[in-house]
Amino acid sequence: MKKLIIALAATAAALGGLSSGAQAQExxxxxxxxxxxxxxxxxxxxxxxxxxxxxxxxxxxxxxxxxxxxxxxxxxxxxxxxxxxxxxxxxxxxxxxxxxxxxxxxxxxxxxxxxxxxxxxxxxxxxxxxxRFYEGRYIQGQIAAKMSKKGVAGYIASFPIPEVVMGINAFELGAKSVNPNFKLKVVWANTWFDPGKEADAAKALIDQGVDILTQHTDTTAPMQVAAERGIMAFGQASDMIAAGPKTQLTAIVDTWGAYYIKRTKALLDGTWKSEQIWDGLKDGILTMAPYTNMPDDVKAMAEETEAKIKSGELHPFTGPINKQDGSPWLKAGEKADDGTLLGMNFYVEGVDDKLPK
Amino acid sequence: MIEAILLTIITAATPLVIAAIGELVTERAGVLNLGVEGMMIMGAVCAFAGSYLTGSPLLGVLCGIMGGALFSLLFGFLTLTLVTNQVATGLALTILGLGLSGQIGESFVGIPGVKLQPIVFPVLSDIPFVGPLLFKQDITFYLSIALIIGVNWFLFKSRTGLKMRAIGDNHGSAHALGINVIRTRYLAVMFGGACAGLAGAQLSLVYTPQWVENMSAGRGWIALALVVFASWRPWRVFAGGYIFGAVGILQLHAQAFGIGVPSQFLSMLPYAVTIVVLIIISHNRRTTLINTPASLGKPFVPDR
CATH class of the missing domain: 3.40.50.2300 (Response regulator)
Structure with a gap:
């Protein structure tokens, strides 16, 4: 019996190998x-x-x-x-x-x-x-500063990793470029994915007086809460307009397709080589969802900033920028290097939160 | 502000209270069903589907209850009729529920749900502060209160409740007295399933009116812990659910307010508080033992 099973298994494996081999050729x-x-x-x-x-x-x-x-x-x-x-x-x-x-x-x-x-x-x-998600966050910050009546936005964050801290800073810098006194309240949900908790965080921020909401967590729950309470919000990773048709200002949409096609073409041509790629708006690896629910002048400003980032004229992390405690980080005209951004573990001036360590 | 915070706490605590009171009844009958998370998520997807397909969130709630109850029947059949291990079957039920709900819900992802509207009591809802909190809530909140009162009465004031507790404490003796152990346990398991389903319906129709996979995000496990936390007493389940909900919401407010406490510590607080209360409750061993169903989790095969 045991031998029979082994024989059967071997046959199955051989057949499996054959069929996948045949497919691989095609x-x-x-x-x-x-x-x-x-x-x-x-x-x-x-x-x-x-x-x-x-x-x-x-x-x-x-x-x-x-x-x-x-x-x-x-x-x-x-x-x-x-x-x-x-x-x-x-x-x-x-x-x-x-x-x-x-x-x-x-x-x-x-x-x-x-x-x-x-x-x-x-x-x-x-x-x-x-x-380079932060490019989109910078544009969102500018829109928030224009649209907010109170000058305070709420940010639902997931975990204090450089990627998220970078996004918070870019948002604040964008907002401050429009309104130097703009404040940003941050709530750490300590999860990427928990609709209930994300909604609770959104409610807490709104109850504390923010009138614009943005998120770095994965579900549309915060957008729904914003819609219910009648404030504006930004979507994350996907276009979340369905969850808030009158609420979403824009969203950062991840569009990996172009990159996957480019790399597969290189593979098929035999020109693939190992690279460390960090693409941005200009490469189409992320796009901005349509600018909706805002006056024309705000939309024009957002589109202009997007164009400037794409052309390379504007880098969101350009000095003068101070750290949260007021100590200088970048001198006037100085741009942050990629290494610092990818390891970012400090806030810029204006973020109203204590960074978890 | 305080009113807004309390409203958020009620929404967060209600699913925990409902799921826990259901599991409390199941465990009082001597059955340990670790599949609360799975039944809850099945309730959530059934409720969303029902609400979406019929256009009525109320019918959705009903679908959620039925979904949870039917799913628990599977657990009942395996553990009560086929006498499989309750712990393993309960865990399997959770895993199956998470997978199956994802399959059922695939076409509902990204569709905005219809929120279950509150029932407004005229006059009473106009009372300042108390009105919006107690008399302008959706049906799941009223049901959660009714369930606590009803279960408390059933367990400690009714004859059937007494019989059920007898089964939970010693199924052999109960059987010898002519009580139908298996039938009662089936009903208790299904009651637990129905409650978990209702809690799931609250998630996908009230808390966050949408369907996403794994949206229960561990709330079923918290409900299970609450039953032990409450030492199998209904009103303690109620208190525990609200303590847990309140600490979870208040830590978010503390963050938004800018209190300089690390968020990881604040996120841990609800669990830490649970452990502390457990220690306080369990320091008196005798009262704990009196409340613990002695046959909990033990298989029962009628000898004749």
Missing amino acids: KTKVCFVYVGTKTDGGWTQAHDIGRQELQKAFADKIETPYLESVPEGPDAERAIERMARSGCAMIFTTSFGFMDATVKVAEKFPKVKFEHATGFKAGPNLATYNS
Whole structure:
């Protein structure tokens, strides 16, 4: 009996290997590993839309298998390795927490190309890619300062990592470029995803007198609360206009599709090489949802800022900028370097919060 | 301001109270169902689907209750009829519920929900402060109060309640006395499921009127902890739910207000408070033992 089972298993494995081998000759496999579900309405959904665009662009040349809800940690390594063994030519791992797992698997499979989102560890066959979300946050800050009657905005933050701190600072800098006295209240929800808690944070901020809301968490719950209470808000990761048709001013929309197509083309041409890419508005890796629910002059200002950021004329982190305690950080005209931004662990002047350590 | 904070606390505490009072009844009958999170999320998706498809949030609430109850029936069949391990089955129920609800809800993601409207009591709702808090709430809040009062009466004042507690304390003796252990337990499990479903409906129709996967975000586990926290007494479940809700909301206000306490510490507070209260309650071992259902989690096979 035992022998029979082994024989059967071996046959199945051989058949499986054969069939996948046959497929590999016809179509190149470009694989994706997701941290959430593809319908999460935010982060992972944005990646999956990118995957669908990629599939459409190379309809008969590639297939794009994906794994959903892969937990960060040891399981991630197994999942990525399974993808690598199944004959993937290139694997996109789309969460910061997959970083070390991706590095390990990349070392084991030197012929497979790896692309890790938002991380900072690269290798000969491992590239990283990220998006300059802060450019969008700067524009949001400017809009907030124009639209707010009280001069105070609320910011629902997730975890005190550089990415989030950078966003808060960019928002404050944008707002201060319009109204030097603009204040920003920050509430840390300590979660990426908990609709109830995000809604509670939104209510707490509104009850404390903010009249503009922005978020760095993943669900549309804060937008819904803003709509109910009649204040304005910004969307995050996806266009959240459906949750607040009369509430959303704009949203930062992640549009990974163009990048996925560019890298897959390089793979098929044989010109792929490991790079550390940090693209912004000008590259189309993020876009601004339509500027809605605002007067024409505010819209014109936002569009102008967007154009200036795209052309390189404006860098949101340009001095003079002081740190929160008033000590100088950047001299007039000086621009922050990418390294400092990616490791940002301090607030700029005007943020009304104590940064958790 | 205080009124606004209290309103937020009520919304946050209501699902915890409802789910916990249901589980309390299940556990009083001697069944440990760790699947509250799974039943809650099934209730949430069924309620949203029902509300969306019929256009009536009230029917949605009903769908949520039924969804939770039907899902708990699966647990009942496995643990009561097939006598599987209750702990393992309950955990499996949670995992299954999270997955199944995601599957059912796939087409509802991103659709704005219809909020369950409050029931306004004329005159009473105009009383300053008290009115908006107590007489201008949605039906789930009134049900949560009714459930606490009703369960308290049922367990300690009614004959059937006494029989059910007898089953929870010693199912062998109860069986010998001619009480139908299995049937009572089925009903208790389904009551727990219905309550968890109602709590889920509150999440997807009142708290945040939308459907997203995993939206219960651990509230089922908090409800389970509340039952122990309350040492199986209904009014303590009520108090515990509100303490937990209040600490969670107040820490957000403390942050927005700019009190210089690290947010990680504040986020931890509700759990820390729970542990402290547990210690205070459990220092008297005898009263704890009196309230704990002695047959909790033990399998029962009728000998004849």
